[in-house]
Amino acid sequence: MRAPTEGQTVDLPAITADVLARLRARAPRVHCITNTVAQAFTANMLLAAGAIPSMTIAADEVGAFVARADALLVNLGTFDAERRAAVDAAIAAAGERVPWVLDPVFIDRAPARAAYARTLVAKAPRAIRLNAAEFGALAGPGEAAPADYAREHGLVVGLTGATDLVTDGSRHAGIANGHRLMGKVTAMGCAASALVAACLAVEPDAWRATVAGLLAFGVAGEVAAERARGPGSLAVEIIDALHDLDRATLLKRGRAA
Amino acid sequence: MRAPTEGQTVDLPAITADVLARLRARAPRVHCITNTVAQAFTANMLLAAGAIPSMTIAADEVGAFVARADALLVNLGTFDAERRAAVDAAIAAAGERVPWVLDPVFIDRAPARAAYARTLVAKAPRAIRLNAAEFGALAGPGEAAPADYAREHGLVVGLTGATDLVTDGSRHAGIANGHRLMGKVTAMGCAASALVAACLAVEPDAWRATVAGLLAFGVAGEVAAERARGPGSLAVEIIDALHDLDRATLLKRGRAA
Amino acid sequence: MRAPTEGQTVDLPAITADVLARLRARAPRVHCITNTVAQAFTANMLLAAGAIPSMTIAADEVGAFVARADALLVNLGTFDAERRAAVDAAIAAAGERVPWVLDPVFIDRAPARAAYARTLVAKAPRAIRLNAAEFGALAGPGEAAPADYAREHGLVVGLTGATDLVTDGSRHAGIANGHRLMGKVTAMGCAASALVAACLAVEPDAWRATVAGLLAFGVAGEVAAERARGPGSLAVEIIDALHDLDRATLLKRGRAA
16 A cells, blocks of 8 residues: 655555545536547546536637636547647646646557657646557657656656556656456546546645546546446446545555555 | 416426427437537437437538438537537528527636627527526626526526526426436536427427426436436436336426426 | 358358457457547447557548558548548558448438548448448439449448348348347447448458448347347447357357348
């Protein structure tokens, strides 16, 4: 349950329970510029966690939405021209006040998308959530390890896989929750990133927020997998599980790796 | 079960059962210009109710779709430029023949969207479905009550909340169905608006059509909430419940307020 | 279980089981240019079957995605301008190497869409999946039967309905699987077309691939209908059923017509 960090230990499941309690109490608004495949599932995950999602990408109104939001998600899946224009307006509106998360979906598939993601990293997201292939495309050949990348760019890297790694360069957490069936449901990573954004709305320490989002998501996935018959029912059960997720379940199931 | 209206009483659940029976018998086509978050859920709700949805927003074909449709929904969520162009073509194609419903999603979040919604009200929708915050943004500060707004603009206002209000300025219905868990599922309001549009396709009295759509939706939500474990399963169960909804259930559960 | 073809008989369920086994072993990438209503359901069906979906429509990256893909789906639902530009880039990137499937959704509703579909047929899809109304709009008045159309255009026609017909002009299969409740769930046809594309990625004979996709989909739908309470749960159950679909079930339930 404990991960070493700067000479002390922290209780990751307890952090998660605290952040989740705040999330439900404050019901923060999370604006999501995210792909059309993931939108409905992401919105339902955010609602189940206690947040209020909005998802417009119209350039003339996205600024107003972000100005009234508590966190922002920028996800690069199905990235069309209008979405791209929306990102500039959204990040400008976010400024220093609204923390944002970058999810560079599938940047390992298209060089243009990877190049674009790098320009966004320069605009100071608080956290990046991605998988190993995407990290490789972002960091480039011969590049730094996640911890070095995080330190250099001044952000938190949430690298998800069989075990999730969360690092800000000095603190490192491993999270061993989740279930292999989650890889058979679309938008799982996208929804995890959205949950990290929601946690950032109520937890100023981006490392703790990212730990909380990924650990809560992983535990909800495990609970759901026990009830599901396959990937179709898993997608339903994980929303129910996140909605019901309590401190006792987090403390019992949360696994630092 | 009864709501006073113009000196007489009407049986709201019976009206709903009649409209729903016609909907299933006629299988009207409902064209929806709606947000990408809500599209799949809205299409499945319409199919479950007995209608045939279509959802294109391409400016060069939306007119052809509306010309072959029996009702139209205009929903302002995730409102991008192409959607906006589609609305003009769609309303022009609707003309006098095809009744349409406006759902001004989240106009309380962006002044530009609220201003746009007001231009659409001037184009004569038969009904508007919205929540209290959205009504406030539409009507403006110091503006009329829903009944006055409805009378002034010659349309039906369906104001949803813990209790739904349906008014055309002279007739007023309160509907006390629904379940709090419905607020934890995305696109519930959007789907309710689509159901109102479907009812308008088979019921020329817009007040009755709006009552029918909102009451059927609320009762389906209640039935679903009894079977659901959380918001994920609620979203599945409400589609099954609407598909199975019968007159006996409507008469037993429908609650005028 | 057997359909006559060129003087011999073939075992359609056995073909399907073989193709499905290869699909799971190879996990092909399937790029889908498909409508926003169908995207999430289609992605989940492909993942359940063993394929890896991607769905971007951005013109500057769709070529890179298709170049790394094993099959391509072009679906004309909700067909906006950016989607249309993406199709040209995608088909050019597909070239001879990447087989593609056309799903001309609702071309019976808009003449412009039907005309556009005909220009795509000239670009050599390996298969077309559509219903009777859509085939009528594609082939035009007084046009050829599906077998003649398939022969003339050098492609496979998968004409779905109560019984599915799969023909390349010389070989003809009838498939009597499926369930009427599938018609009450949005994007079922779209997902079937995506499954045909996934099968094309691992089966070079387009007739066999189309048979496999439609038969597997139909059997999964039947299994799901036995477990479902209505169209909402059917949409969940069919994903679970496809994920679990095994050779024994295919051989037992597959019905040549």
